[in-house]
Every structure is written in C-alpha cells, then in structure tokens.
Amino acid sequence: AQSVSQHNHHVILSEAASLELGCNYSYGGTVNLFWYVQYPGQHLQLLLKYFSGDPLVKGIKGFEAEFIKSKFSFNLRKPSVQWSDTAEYFCAVKEGGGSYIPTFGRGTSLIVHP
Amino acid sequence: NAGVMQNPRHLVRRRGQEARLRCSPMKGHSHVYWYRQLPEEGLKFMVYLQKENIIDESGMPKERFSAEFPKEGPSILRIQQVVRGDSAAYFCASSPGRTNEKLFFGSGTQLSVL
Numbered sequence: 001a002q003s004v005s006q007h008n009h010h011v012i013l014s015e016a017a018s019l020e021l022g023c024n025y026s027y028g029g030t031v032n033l034f035w036y037v038q039y040p041g042q043h044l045q046l047l048l049k050y051f052s053g054d055p056l057v058k059g060i061k062g063f064e065a066e067f068i069k070s071k072f073s074f075n076l077r078k079p080s081v082q083w084s085d086t087a088e089y090f091c092a093v094k095e096g097g098g099s100y101i102p103t104f105g106r107g108t109s110l111i112v113h114p
Numbered sequence: 115n116a117g118v119m120q121n122p123r124h125l126v127r128r129r130g131q132e133a134r135l136r137c138s139p140m141k142g143h144s145h146v147y148w149y150r151q152l153p154e155e156g157l158k159f160m161v162y163l164q165k166e167n168i169i170d171e172s173g174m175p176k177e178r179f180s181a182e183f184p185k186e187g188p189s190i191l192r193i194q195q196v197v198r199g200d201s202a203a204y205f206c207a208s209s210p211g212r213t214n215e216k217l218f219f220g221s222g223t224q225l226s227v228l
Contacts, residue, residue: 004156006156009154034216036219041221042221043117043118043205043219043220043221043222044205044207044219045219046216049215049216090156090157100145100162100209100212101147101159101162101170102159102217103159104149104156104157104158104159105156106154106155106156107156107157
C-alpha cells in the first residue's frame with residue numbers, strides 16, 4: 001500500500017527565513033503529487049500539484065515544490081516565509097492511472113514568528 | 115457559490131451514542147470522500163462514494179461505521195455506539211467525478227466522545 005512520509009512534524013521559523021518541508025512516498029509507478037495547506041480554522045486547500053512535465057512546480061503564495069523521481073520526493077519550499085504562512089501543510093500522493101484516492105502524509109505544523 | 119459544507123462543526127457524544135456527520139458536496143460534484151484525522155496523525159482515508167454507490171470503503175472500520183450518499187441529500191457518515199477512540203476531526207471532500215484533479219474539502223466536523 002502507498003505511504004507518504006512527512007518527516008518534519010513541527011517547524012518554527014522567524015519571518016523571512018527560508019522553508020523546506022520534506023515529503024517522501026513509497027509507490028514506484030506513476031504518481032500525481034499534491035501539497036495542501038490548512039490555515040487555522042479553515043478547510044484544506046490546494047497549494048500546488050504535479051502531474052507531469054517540469055518537475056519544479058510553482059504554486060500560490062510563492063510556494064514551489066520539486067519532484068525528484070529517483071528520491072521518491074516532493075519537497076515544498078518557500079524562500080522567505082511570512083507570519084501568514086502559519087498553517088498545517090499536507091503532502092498527498094495519488095497513484096496514476098487508476099486510483100482516485102489520494103494518500104495523505106501526517107502533516108507538518110508550521111509556526112512563523114513575526 | 116458554496117463550497118463543501120459539513121455539519122455540525124462540533125459534535126459531542128457520550129460513549130454508546132450514535133454520531134451522524136453530514137456532508138454536502140460542491141454544486142455539480144457527485145463524488146464524496148471521507149477522511150479522519152486523529153491527533154498527531156495525518157488524514158486517513160475512510161470511504162469514497164458516488165451517488166447511491168460506495169466505490170471504495172477500504173479505510174472504514176469493519177464495525178460501527180457506515181456511510182451513504184443518497185440520490186437526494188447530503189452524504190452521511192454514521193458511527194454507532196461511539197467510543198472515546200472515535201474522537202477525531204472528520205473531513206469530507208468532493209470532486210466532480212473520477213478525476214486526478216484536486217479535491218475540495220469541507221471545514222470538518224470535530225467529534226468529541228465523553
């Protein structure tokens with residue numbers, strides 16, 4: 001069965017610091033990859049996604065993620081975080097070709113201090 | 115232009131009672147997913163439904179849990195004879211069909227079992 005690992009469970013940064021959140025998955029075939037964000041008190045919403053093509057994906061609010069197939073990774077990055085980035089971040093993976101059910105990682109709680 | 119609506123937002127039950135969680139998908143969406151989030155764990159898939167059909171219930175506990183998505187009305191996740199371990203946030207998501215695209219999430223129902 002597919003599994004998704006997010007190794008950083010809690011991250012605390014100061015504003016303007018750079019961010020990288022790790023995401024690794026176990027499936028060896030074609031995958032669709034997602035990062036979702038959940039701001040305090042709100043529903044999950046999509047930050048960015050990768051289906052095919054350029055492995056460096058740009059999302060909303062200055063976030064980007066890089067798909068490295070050889071490492072089974074899809075790490076999320078932002079060069080300079082803001083206080084408003086405080087949220088829970090979830091990586092999700094869907095097996096390509098037939099599964100329509102994404103598997104989520106456990107999430108990373110990010111706190112950004114002003 | 116309502117999104118995915120879940121109610122109630124908070125539900126308190128005593129051990130042994132029944133919990134009924136409702137999810138109205140986005141307009142035009144006929145597919146619903148239910149996930150559960152336990153403290154310090156990620157989103158765990160429970161069940162995937164289409165109107166009047168359960169497509170995949172591989173994540174549902176074998177006993178006490180059931181789900182439906184009738185032709186008319188919201189999707190219902192029903193938990194009979196709740197126990198303290200059922201306390202969690204339950205999230206519903208919808209999509210317009212079998213798709214690789216993103217899911218649209220509701221704000222969740224926080225179930226607390228006393």
